[in-house]
Amino acid sequence: MRISLAVALLLGAAQMFAQTKDAGLWMDVGFSREMGDRFELNVSPEIRLDENLTRWSRLFADASLEYKYNKHISLSAAYRGGVGNDGVHIDGRQRLQYGIGLKQKWNDWSVQYNSRIQFALHAAWSDADVDFNTTWRNRVTVKYGGLKKMDLATAYEIFNSVAAYQELAMTNWRWTANVSRKINKKQSASLGYLIQRDLTESPQHLDFVFLLSYKVEL
Numbered sequence: 001m002r003i004s005l006a007v008a009l010l011l012g013a014a015q016m017f018a019q020t021k022d023a024g025l026w027m028d029v030g031f032s033r034e035m036g037d038r039f040e041l042n043v044s045p046e047i048r049l050d051e052n053l054t055r056w057s058r059l060f061a062d063a064s065l066e067y068k069y070n071k072h073i074s075l076s077a078a079y080r081g082g083v084g085n086d087g088v089h090i091d092g093r094q095r096l097q098y099g100i101g102l103k104q105k106w107n108d109w110s111v112q113y114n115s116r117i118q119f120a121l122h123a124a125w126s127d128a129d130v131d132f133n134t135t136w137r138n139r140v141t142v143k144y145g146g147l148k149k150m151d152l153a154t155a156y157e158i159f160n161s162v163a164a165y166q167e168l169a170m171t172n173w174r175w176t177a178n179v180s181r182k183i184n185k186k187q188s189a190s191l192g193y194l195i196q197r198d199l200t201e202s203p204q205h206l207d208f209v210f211l212l213s214y215k216v217e218l
Contacts, residue, residue, distance in 0.1 A: 021206045024049055024050045024209040027212045029045060029215075030043070031216050031218055032215065032216070032217050033217070039066065041064075042062070042064045043062065044062045057084065059082050060083070061081060072102060072104065073101070074100070074103070075101075077096075079097075080131075093129065094121035094132070095131075097119070100115055108144055108145050109146075110142075113139070115136075115138050118135050118136070134162055135159045136162050139156065142155070149182040155176045155177075159173070174194060176211065178190050185217075186216060189213065190214075191211065191212060192211035192212075
């Protein structure tokens with residue numbers, strides 16, 4: 001019994017030390033405009049800090065178009081372009097993303113499932129940048145809107161490889177929680193926290209990220 005306990009403690013300690021941890025900050029400003037009854041256009045520039053908030057790591061902008069088939073189903077297409085900084089090199093990154101969203105609401109609660117396929121147009125493959133590499137993303141979001149001018153939400157997302165030699169292997173996971181507040185009819189702000197793990201690197205990389213966001217409806 002003592003031997004088994006000692007082995008378990010050693011394995012747990014080895015797993016703990018086989019991780020690298022980092023604190024970050026992601027900040028974005030989003031602009032959206034409805035195009036008729038079913039289409040919505042979104043543009044969102046973003047900057048990300050890493051190395052315990054001492055270095056900018058990503059600078060990019062998203063442009064997306066969403067088609068709302070009905071109140072439960074939506075389709076989307078998005079482009080992201082920008083640059084990445086690994087501390088030594090600054091290089092360009094681009095991606096395309098296509099997705100489907102399913103949403104169900106019960107009174108003040110709602111659950112949304114998003115499945116997106118992502119294609120890298122230009123990426124630095126050596127640094128395993130999951131937000132720009134080719135991957136399949138699946139996310140479930142639970143939201144509570146029963147508070148005055150405020151919404152609470154949490155989401156869990158997994159990333160799977162689509163490479164032939166590593167088909168559908170899970171490469172990353174990401175958990176987020178945030179609170180958003182309506183400033184007026186057209187503007188809102190949110191504060192959140194994100195934890196993500198890269199399963200492809202050795203040692204595995206664990207990020208703890210603060211999220212700041214400001215949204216404007218045009």
